[in-house]
Amino acid sequence: MTILGVPTQALFGQLLIGLINGAFYALLSLGLSVIFGLLNIINFTHGAQYMMGAFVAYFLLQWAGLGYWWALLIAPVVVGITGIALERTTLKRLYHLDHLYGLLLTFGFALIIQGLFRHEYGSSGLPYSMPRELAGGQNLGFMFLPNYRAWVIVFSLAVCLTTWYVIERTRLGSYLRAATENPALVQAFGINVPRMITLTYGFGVGLAALAGVLAAPIYQVNPLMGADLIIVVFAVVVIGGLGSIMGSIVTGFALGVVEGFTKVFYPEASNTVIFVIMALVLLVRPSGLFGRAS
Amino acid sequence: MTATANEYVGAPAPAVAGVPIPQVVAFGVMTTILAAAPFLVYPVFLMKALCFALFACAFNLLIGYVGLLSFGHAAFLGAAGYGAAHSAKAWGFPPELAILFGTAVAAALGVAIGALAIRSKGIYFANITLAFAQMVYFFSVQAGFTGGEDGIQSVPRGTLLGVLNLNETLTLYFVVLAIFLAGFLLIYRAIHSPFGQVLKAIRENEPRAVSLGYRAERYKLLAFVLSATFAGLAGATKALVFQLASLTDVHWTMSGEVVLMTLLGGLGTVFGPVVGAFIVMALENYLSQLGAWVTVVQGVIFVVCVLTFRRGVIGELGNLLRKSL
Structure with a gap:
């Protein structure tokens, strides 16, 4: 057929890959948006913190024997705490400046963190095995759906929507x-x-680390995975649109899918399609699809 | 981001042909050192540093005087490098035409990217230029003529204007020095012209500049294209010096590096980018055996500069001497 x-x-294979990438785009851009909304800075360390999430998962398994599910819980907290320390000691000194x-500053921290991890663990990936509960997959007739990938999409969607609900609908x-x-x-x-x-x-940093744990079984654990x-x-x-919560979630998933389809129909452009779309969007709406005009 | 170093000069200072004396002296010192340097230091290293110094000066034109932080200047450096290398190797262009062609490529790219990016400010501008540069990067990975991962290798240096044989290292060095000084002086001239004054006015208060009848967008675009062009001149020259155009020059880490050089030397100072470029190049040279530590050291310099040393080396020096450098 x-x-x-x-x-x-x-x-459908590419659609699935697109949705997986979209799930990571959504989680990461959501974290960036939440941070940008309140701090007005673009957190350049985000990629390094995503990588740290994956590494914490790896360490937990190697050193403490704690598996994937514990990592999903602990890694965001640990990396989140390092983020808090970073904000308290350095970032807050810069709020009165441009x-x-x-x-x-966050770019500098990204270089330091990625350099240290690369020095210690090289540039090749470390394997991280999939949780046993999510091994295998479903045959849907038209395609084979690995359970773990389905889990990544559903779980990240749930996290994104919960975050949206908390920010847009609760007192906090x-x-x-x-x-x-x-x-x-x-x-x-x-x-x-x-x-x-x-x-x-x-x-926001915790969200990045969570994405890192989710990514570990798919992409391996690599010091440059976030760069x-x-x-x-x-x-x-x-x-x-910077700072828009729903905007990050929707565009994250949508662009992942667009990228996936580009791989099918015009593979040469699959790496650039997102940047081309960005140029087009900027021409029509300089503040982004969901952003408010500044 | 506003420049801090050149703002405190109140009464008109003594000047030669409109240039303040400290800057004339500093320029003389710099030229003398650079003219003597190849006899003391490995010339290829110096040429590399000179190319990056010009690159940083071009970048500084935008951040220091328009207040726009571009995080995608590698695109212009790299694209000009590919333009020069390809035209020299595949089409047999002589070096002067190859450099001109490479620079023109960067200028054209500057018009295209600038027209879109200039509509935004601050963090948005940084993000957008970064994304465009990444587009150029992926194009360079895939386009046939760039040679992908290998780059364009063994680019012929040729004979400049049919007279100067650029395969002789010292001849090449002084040609590179001449290109650098020409670029440096042109950028200086642009900044200290009425055009530069309008740029500063826009940086300080854009609505006011607009209300005075200046078309801010046009000025900013022109500054962006100028900056891209000089970055291109640096990239084209670098491609001929190293006989290589590669993906390294288009990668975003290069965009980060030029920010580092300018920040370390002093944003918005005349000589800061040059000093910053030489320090960063020297560091990389000495640390090159240490692999990943280079990145760590660069990161530490970023953090230290941003937290405690925002004026940069030349900015601090100027502040100490109460002179604008």
């Missing part, structure tokens, strides 16, 4: 959105804004 001259097997200094989220609009006023109402900023940074990925995610964030 073929659609537009392409075997359905290949088409936000570009925040970008440069309303504080957060208010602080994004006018931190001084929110502080005057007796809400501890600096602490909120710190926790938000920790949370190039994060630049694609920056483009995703620009397309969706």
